[in-house]
Amino acid sequence: MSAPAPVPLMENEVMTRRSRMVALAAGSAMIALQTAPLRAEGVTAGTTITNTATVDFRVGGLDQTEVLASDSFTVDRKINFVAVGVPAATVTVSPGQTRAVSVFDILNSSNAPLDLALQWRRVPGAQAPMAGPTASMPRMSKSTAM
Amino acid sequence: MQLFRSLGLKPHLAALVAVLAFPAQAQSGGSPLELVGYVKREQITTTETGERRVEWVEPSVVVPGDRLVFGTRFANRGTAPIERFVVSNPVPASVRVTGEIDPATLVSVDGGKTWGKLAELAIAQADGSRRAALPDDVTNVRWVLPEIAPGASGTLEFPVTVR
Numbered sequence: 001m002s003a004p005a006p007v008p009l010m011e012n013e014v015m016t017r018r019s020r021m022v023a024l025a026a027g028s029a030m031i032a033l034q035t036a037p038l039r040a041e042g043v044t045a046g047t048t049i050t051n052t053a054t055v056d057f058r059v060g061g062l063d064q065t066e067v068l069a070s071d072s073f074t075v076d077r078k079i080n081f082v083a084v085g086v087p088a089a090t091v092t093v094s095p096g097q098t099r100a101v102s103v104f105d106i107l108n109s110s111n112a113p114l115d116l117a118l119q120w121r122r123v124p125g126a127q128a129p130m131a132g133p134t135a136s137m138p139r140m141s142k143s144t145a146m
Numbered sequence: 147m148q149l150f151r152s153l154g155l156k157p158h159l160a161a162l163v164a165v166l167a168f169p170a171q172a173q174s175g176g177s178p179l180e181l182v183g184y185v186k187r188e189q190i191t192t193t194e195t196g197e198r199r200v201e202w203v204e205p206s207v208v209v210p211g212d213r214l215v216f217g218t219r220f221a222n223r224g225t226a227p228i229e230r231f232v233v234s235n236p237v238p239a240s241v242r243v244t245g246e247i248d249p250a251t252l253v254s255v256d257g258g259k260t261w262g263k264l265a266e267l268a269i270a271q272a273d274g275s276r277r278a279a280l281p282d283d284v285t286n287v288r289w290v291l292p293e294i295a296p297g298a299s300g301t302l303e304f305p306v307t308v309r
Contacts, residue, residue: 042210042308052183054235055234056230075308
């Protein structure tokens with residue numbers, strides 16, 4: 001009945017994190033600068049939960065051996081995160097400019113650690129004669145079971 | 147003979163405890179009690195006509211927030227009545243009992259030290275005062291059936307949500 005868990009973790013392990021990502025606007029590298037552990041939202045993925053029944057009874061007035069019955073399942077991963085630009089997700093880079101940066105806050109409210117990769121997408125038609133190309137990261141939000 | 151007792155959940159949650167009489171089978175020296183624990187997950191679907199349909203299915207995938215039913219099926223396969231049939235379920239810390247639990251069900255809010263109906267129990271608070279116990283406080287669930295006739299069987303259930 002139970003589905004395999006992606007990452008077995010202790011039930012009380014703190015795994016929800018807020019990360020701040022800084023990306024070089026002219027390149028593709030991204031670096032997580034800070035992470036701040038927060039309280040996990042929900043039971044950690046990989047936790048095994050068991051329904052156990054203990055039964056005592058008599059037959060003919062005599063106590064019988066205690067009987068147990070149980071059924072278990074494993075909690076799966078529930079993906080829930082938000083990535084948003086700080087203060088805005090769009091960065092304008094002038095021709096020849098280097099080391100332009102864009103900052104994003106990523107809040108992982110899932111019940112498991114996540115590996116995320118942000119990718120640049122050039123905004124179509126955003127190129128201005130003097131401003132050069134623009135890169136942006138749209139706001140992302142997803143909540144689903146995987 | 148067919149006898150229904152509401153011991154676990156409210157009827158709309160399929161919480162009836164059904165005690166059904168079947169022809170008694172000979173006891174072959176072992177325990178007369180047949181016992182099976184199970185877990186079901188609530189699955190809500192909407193039909194083409196827009197009707198909301200609730201089903202209880204095998205929990206192939208369970209995530210926080212899912213509504214479940216913890217249950218136990220029992221049967222007396224012996225030739226003599228089973229007396230003072232007591233079923234006790236601890237509530238795992240990863241789930242919480244929901245408000246749909248039958249108010250007549252015996253519960254504990256202190257790990258099984260004391261028992262009563264939920265409305266009769268209270269929780270001691272840090273400042274010394276006491277407040278009424280809530281479904282979320284339930285740590286154990288218990289049923290006591292005086293007798294199970296030979297050939298009879300039934301189901302005991304209580305509702306939980308994954309924390």
